[in-house]
Amino acid sequence: MRALHIITGLGVGGAEQQLRLLLRHLPVDCDVVTLTNPGPVAEGLGADGVRVVHLGMRGNRDLAALPRLVKVIRSGGYDLVHTHLYRACVYGRPAARAAGVRAVVATEHSLGDSQMEGRRLTAGVRALYLASERLGSSTVAVSPTVADRLRRWGVPAPRIEVVPNGIDVERFRFDPERRERTRRRLGLPRDAFVVGGVGRLARGKRFDVLVRALARLPEDHWLLLVGGGPEEHVLRRTAGEAGVAGRVLFTGERPAVPDGSPGPDLPSLTSAMDLFTSPSAEEAFGLAAVEALASGLPVLYASCPAIEDLPPAASRGARRVRGGPEAYARAITEVRAAGPVPRTAAEAARHYSITRSTARLMDVYTAAVAGTPTSPAP
Incomplete structure (x- = not known):
């Protein structure tokens, strides 16, 4: 064919x-x-x-x-x-x-x-x-x-x-060495709790919610935004106005599949995170959230059909958050307080x-x- x-x-x-x-x-x-x-x-x-x-x-x-x-x-x-x-x-x-x-x-x-x-x-x-x-x-x-x-x-x-x-589940398998190497390359403090977001930096993704949530969190919380798009300058300005510009990292666009581009690829960046967040209120699937589940990350999301279409047990560690910066700051604090979890792939990742x-x-x-x-x- x-x-x-x-x-x-x-x-x-x-x-x-x-x-x-x-x-x-x-x-x-x-x-x-x-x-x-x-x-x-x-x-x-x-x-x-x-x-x-x-x-x-x-x-x-x-x-x-x-x-x-x-x-x-x-x-x-x-x-x-x-x-x-x-x-x-x-x-x-x-x-x-x-x-x-x-x-x-x-x-x-x-x-x-x-x-x-x-x-x-x-x-x-x-x-x-x-x-x-x-x-x-x-x-x-x-x-x-x-x-x-x-x-x-x-x-x-x-x-x-x-x-x-x-998704290629094996590519997103958590690797502690890759995590340390990527965090050093990004210049993250050793004790930083890294909240991650992946996607096009466009208004509908609501990444400004995460920037504003970061301003409500302690100094050891960092935000890692993976992707490029028309709202990057707005998000940078928002971070500056909120007083957290020094704790927000913008990686630019990163390929999901290696192609020789400089810098860490998406699985490496996922490994560097401690928590994945997706505040977008309207998604068709939620691929980035599934990739985060493959890396064993806890996930906070506003909309994710890929998770919602499966039984809750398949997406261990995933939780829906309704609301804006305060709701996300509160949910992030609760995940941090619960302590680290084993970085093994959730059943949802294998399903997809x-x-x-x-x-x-x-x-x-x-x-x-x-x-x-x-x-x-x-």
Whole structure:
């Protein structure tokens, strides 16, 4: 089977890194088209031996990109096209049909109740999405929560398949030597209690809640923010105004899969933390929280379908926190007071292993190519 993956961009983001990890485990000959921004993940895919084509799309309304995309699909002799993220789905599904490919799968990575990939869910956004969705074979939801949202949007239930995001559990296994090495490299005091957050530094992630919470905590508490984005300057200013700028570390974007970039990778940074926090009020899956559970970290979160869709016992050490800085400061204090926990992977992390996810996705691919319904996931 030959498959073409079409994605909006290949900067460092959850969907983009999930695609790279997926391609490392899928038993399929795959190429990738990125509509825009052939960033660090594109370089990583190239290092993995994956052919990446940059379409050079200039914006959401660059309709001239459509015939170029059709040409790329026709020339590749693909059995299946798999689209990722909103713009890629809206352009990729009709392009695949025009190119004669009938097996068209789309993954919905980031549909929230009120936004999708940071864009507000207007009637126009929904109508365009649904119009293109009808041209596909099936739509993959990364969690049952997203599947429910798709049904409420109007996507027919038989066309929705649930294939959770996957992680490489072994890569996030806690390593005390890696922890000490990373903490020294970051310049963290030996006795620092490190609260971590991972994700795009955008308003919806609510990392300002953690900065303000830090101001309510003792001096030995530090905040480690992993990721880049448009709100970094705002967060730095907030930290300065709160008097905690010296205790907030910004690492910038870090790859989930090693690609030769300088500095510690994401598993190393997770090892350096004592507690993982995710104050984002609206998530489609919560991949970073699952990776933290794989590292044996206690987790505080506001929204995480990956945790909420499993029995509580599977996510030992995870706790939902409602509220703002005071609520998070109080919860962090309680975790610190409870003392350190064994850094072993929670059952939830093993449930979301990448091998399990790719096996399920192969079922979806096989059904799409054959033109038959997929059997329900176990």
